[in-house]
Amino acid sequence: MLPVVSEPQPSALTPALEASVVVPVRNGARTLGRCLNAVLASEGIGEFEVIVVDDGSTDGSTEIASGFPCRLIRCEEGRGPAAARNRGAGEARSSRLVFVDADVFVRPESLARLLAALDSAPAAFGSYDPEPVNENFSTVFYHALSCRSIRDTSEKTPVFYSYCAAIRRDLFLELGGFDTNFARATFEDVELGFRLAERGLFSTHLRDVQVAHAVHYSLLGLARAYYRKSWDLAWLLLSCRSMTFGDQGWTHRKNWAVWASAWGTLSFGPLALWVDPLWALPWMLAVSGFLATSAELYRSMARRRWLYGPLGMLGYLGIHCVATMAMLAALFDWVRGGGRRRRPSKRRTAYRQPIDEPSGPDLEGGRP
Numbered sequence: 219m220l221p222v223v224s225e226p227q228p229s230a231l232t233p234a235l236e237a238s239v240v241v242p243v244r245n246g247a248r249t250l251g252r253c254l255n256a257v258l259a260s261e262g263i264g265e266f267e268v269i270v271v272d273d274g275s276t277d278g279s280t281e282i283a284s285g286f287p288c289r290l291i292r293c294e295e296g297r298g299p300a301a302a303r304n305r306g307a308g309e310a311r312s313s314r315l316v317f318v319d320a321d322v323f324v325r326p327e328s329l330a331r332l333l334a335a336l337d338s339a340p341a342a343f344g345s346y347d348p349e350p351v352n353e354n355f356s357t358v359f360y361h362a363l364s365c366r367s368i369r370d371t372s373e374k375t376p377v378f379y380s381y382c383a384a385i386r387r388d389l390f391l392e393l394g395g396f397d398t399n400f401a402r403a404t405f406e407d408v409e410l411g412f413r414l415a416e417r418g419l420f421s422t423h424l425r426d427v428q429v430a431h432a433v434h435y436s437l438l439g440l441a442r443a444y445y446r447k448s449w450d451l452a453w454l455l456l457s458c459r460s461m462t463f464g465d466q467g468w469t470h471r472k473n474w475a476v477w478a479s480a481w482g483t484l485s486f487g488p489l490a491l492w493v494d495p496l497w498a499l500p501w502m503l504a505v506s507g508f509l510a511t512s513a514e515l516y517r518s519m520a521r522r523r524w525l526y527g528p529l530g531m532l533g534y535l536g537i538h539c540v541a542t543m544a545m546l547a548a549l550f551d552w553v554r555g556g557g558r559r560r561r562p563s564k565r566r567t568a569y570r571q572p573i574d575e576p577s578g579p580d581l582e583g584g585r586p
Contacts, residue, residue: 230311231311231312231313231387232311232312233313234264234265235265235266235267235311235312236263236264236265236266236312236314236333237263237266237267237312237314237315237316237329237333237384238266238267238269238306238307238310238311238312238314238315238316238387239257239266239267239268239269239316239317239318239329240269240271240303240306240307240310240315240316240317240318241253241254241257241268241269241270241271241288241306241317241318241319241320242271242273242299242302242303242306242317242319242320243270243271243272243273243275243279243283243302243320244272244273244274244275244279244296244299244302245275245276245277245279246275246277246279246320246321247275247277247278247279247282248321248432249320249321249323249432250270250279250282250283250320251282251285251286252323252432253318253319253320253321253322253323254268254270254282254283254286254288255286256323256324256325257318257324257329258286258287259326260324260326260327260328260329260330261326261327261330262326262327262329262330263329263330263333266312266316266329267288267289267310267311267312268286268287268288268289269288269289269291269306269309269310270283270286270288270289270290270291271291271293271302271303271305271306272290272291272292272293273293273296273297273298273299273301273302274293274294274295274296279320280292289309291305291306291309293305297398297401298398298400298401298402298403298406299319299380299396299402299403299406300395300396300397300398300400300401300406301396301398301401303317303380303395303396304395304396304398307387307390307391307395308391308395310387312387313386313387313388314333314336314384314385314386314387315384315385315386315387315390316329316332316333316382316383316384317380317381317382317383317384317385318381318382319380319381319382319403321431321432321433322381322382322429322430322431322432323351323429323430323431323432324382324429325427325428325429327427328344328382328427328429329384331344331424331427332344332382332383332384332424332427333384335384335422335424336384336385336386338422339420339421339422340385340386340389340414340419340420340421341378341383341384341385341386341389341411341414341419341421341422342383342384342385342421342422342423342424343378343379343380343381343382343383343384343421343422343423343424344381344382344383344424344427344428344429345365345368345369345423345424345425345426345427345428345429346361346364346365346368346381346428346429346430346431347428347429347430347431348365348428349430350431350433351430351431351432351433352432352433352434353522354434354435355437355526355529356435356436356437356439356440357433357434357435358519358522358526359440359519359526359530359533360433360435360440360443361431361433362515362518362519362530363515363537364431365518366514366515366518368423369425370472370473371423372423373422373423373425374420374421374422374423375411375420375421375422375423376411376412376414376415376420376421377407377408377411377412377421378407378408378410378411378414378421379407379408379411380396380406380407380410381429381431382427382429383407383421389414389419393410393413393414395410396409396410397409397410400450402446402450404446404447404449404450404451405447405450405451405454408454409454412454441536441537441540444537444540444541444544445540445541445543445544446544447541447544448540448541448542448544448545448548449544449545449547449548450548451545452544452545452548452549452552453548453552456548456549456552472511475507475511476508476511476512476534476538477538477541477542478507479504479505479507479508479511480508480534480535480538481504481538481542482500482501482503482504482505482507482508483501483504483505483508483535484535484538484539486498486500486501486504487501489501508531508535509531512531512534515530515531515534516528516530516531518530
């Protein structure tokens with residue numbers, strides 16, 4: 219297991235508070251105001267506090283947060299969302315924590331549903347609304363893959379997603395919080411779920427608690443994000459000795475089948491053209507397997523714009539190339555370090571989904 223550092227230091231509890239909502243933000247001015255409005259409009263729960271942890275923003279996020287009835291914690295140096303959530307949890311005064319990302323918009327009943335789930339589960343999280351907030355190709359593509367991963371996560375699961383989630387504060391502090399070795403928003407929450415599962419505790423996935431996700435990507439930003447995610451996923455797989463390749467989210471068995479068929483498609487074709495025509499048979503089998511396992515993604519993309527369907531298939535092949543390079547690089551780094559060293563993560567300009575400027579090579583040619 220990866221070492222856990224920067225454990226959250228608990229503050230005194232206020233019994234009257236039903237929940238402490240922790241919102242980590244770094245350069246999230248574009249969405250923070252709407253996020254906080256949605257949180258504060260929550261229904262079905264009593265008194266709760268909102269804690270905004272600003273992780274060194276330079277875009278006016280602190281000024282936006284100052285205009286809301288919330289507690290604002292400023293961190294001078296950005297250490298990543300894991301450390302920011304830990305800081306907020308340490309300052310929380312309720313026995314129940316709710317984490318909401320700054321680019322997530324909850325529905326009025328979302329928080330109440332999450333907190334109700336804690337009556338019978340140690341932790342709970344919601345799902346993404348299947349409709350993306352932004353409609354450019356790269357964003358729709360990312361959102362479709364994310365929703366697919368979430369749909370592949372069972373109701374009782376060893377993973378934990380923190381974009382909109384709840385957990386008992388005492389349990390979170392006992393675990394030491396999120397692992398701050400993950401300095402980017404990648405798999406710090408999933409890793410926490412694995413530590414819960416090692417204790418025989420499983421999170422509850424509330425499929426019908428859906429939240430909007432205001433992600434916006436360019437093609438270049440998307441490629442960078444998947445490289446970073448794949449790097450951290452490789453480290454997580456290599457470091458969690460007790461983890462199994464179950465039917466859960468990113469490690470769902472069908473994803474490995476897609477990966478194998480994607481590389482068969484990319485490699486057998488050139489062999490058939492330049493080495494021996496007999497390679498055409500395994501190439502056709504690989505293409506058939508890739509199309510069959512990717513049909514759901516194709517339909518999800520094509521129903522928005524017909525061109526998004528075939529472009530999504532090409533993008534999916536490209537994503538597998540990026541992911542493979544990142545995982546091989548992480549494997550090399552792990553072997554070189556004897557399985558004991560983790561390359562420091564570079565600090566990002568924003569959490570989880572950076573907002574890419576329209577100058578990037580996006581197929582839509584600009585922001586909505």
